[in-house]
Amino acid sequence: MLFLSGKIFGKTAVNTFLQHQPAVKLRADAVRPFKEFNMKIKNVKFIKSAGKAKDFPDYDYPEFAFFGRSNTGKSSLINMLTGRKSLVKTGAKPGVTKLVNFFVINDNISLADMPGYGYARVSKNIREKFMPLIKEYISNRPTLKIAFLLVDIRRVPGDFERDIVASIAGQNRPVAVIATKCDKLSKSQRIKAVKTIASEFMVDTNSIFLSSSKTREGKDEIHNLIEEFSG
Numbered sequence: 232m233l234f235l236s237g238k239i240f241g242k243t244a245v246n247t248f249l250q251h252q253p254a255v256k257l258r259a260d261a262v263r264p265f266k267e268f269n270m271k272i273k274n275v276k277f278i279k280s281a282g283k284a285k286d287f288p289d290y291d292y293p294e295f296a297f298f299g300r301s302n303t304g305k306s307s308l309i310n311m312l313t314g315r316k317s318l319v320k321t322g323a324k325p326g327v328t329k330l331v332n333f334f335v336i337n338d339n340i341s342l343a344d345m346p347g348y349g350y351a352r353v354s355k356n357i358r359e360k361f362m363p364l365i366k367e368y369i370s371n372r373p374t375l376k377i378a379f380l381l382v383d384i385r386r387v388p389g390d391f392e393r394d395i396v397a398s399i400a401g402q403n404r405p406v407a408v409i410a411t412k413c414d415k416l417s418k419s420q421r422i423k424a425v426k427t428i429a430s431e432f433m434v435d436t437n438s439i440f441l442s443s444s445k446t447r448e449g450k451d452e453i454h455n456l457i458e459e460f461s462g
């Protein structure tokens with residue numbers, strides 16, 4: 232299981248390993264030295280929504296999936312990364328995305344928007360509804376290149392995130408943690424929040440990517456990661 236490093240990625244090949252998971256080493260040449268931020272989105276297509284593995288698309292494009300609790304900003308991040316304001320529906324209420332939505336960018340890279348795991352204030356029924364689908368996804372996508380795990384920068388990761396990490400570790404896929412909505416915090420609050428998130432995942436603070444769909448912070452770094460891992 233490996234975590235991809237946020238700040239240092241691109242300049243040096245860096246991965247830190249989750250201590251209590253069986254480590255999978257990336258070959259050093261799998262992470263090439265930093266080139267430049269130049270990913271261009273030429274086109275984006277919505278492919279389909281699927282509620283079962285048998286309905287997932289059967290193309291073999293490299294795939295990048297976005298996991299996280301409801302309302303962490305998964306759909307907004309996909310809109311931001313693709314430069315399309317309303318490609319994916321987003322919303323103030325948790326539980327907007329109910330199926331796995333697949334998109335293809337530039338005819339050769341697949342993005343999967345996952346339903347969110349609800350917050351405590353949503354009923355247990357709703358909260359647990361999407362977990363089987365999320366797990367089914369994780370165990371049925373050999374083309375998955377990176378699992379992006381989104382955490383609202385103002386929240387402390389917990390059982391849900393650990394569960395996702397363990398499932399992804401079981402498939403030997405890399406995880407990149409993204410702290411979302413960083414526009415909500417000041418610089419000093421961010422440093423503190425990133426420390427908290429990193430310590431919950433037992434990784435160093437460089438392993439946490441920051442993003443804001445509002446200010447587009449983090450876009451280039453995440454584009455770079457996608458480019459590196461889709462080659």
Ligand SMILES: Nc1nc2c(ncn2[C@@H]2O[C@H](COP(=O)(O)OP(=O)(O)OP(=O)(O)O)[C@@H](O)[C@H]2O)c(=O)[nH]1
Pocket residue numbers: 299300301302303304305306307308320321322323324325326327328329345346347348411412413414415442443444445446
């Ligand atoms: N300030 C700020 N708000 C954001 C950001 N990203 C998302 N939001 C807001 O947070 C809410 C939830 O965003 P979504 O993108 O729908 O979240 P989601 O993770 O897809 O939610 P589910 O589909 O319910 O799992 C919306 O009201 C967004 O406008 C961000 O970077 N900054």
Ligand SMILES: [Mg+2]
Pocket residue numbers: 305306307320321327328344345346347
């Ligand atoms: Mg969504």
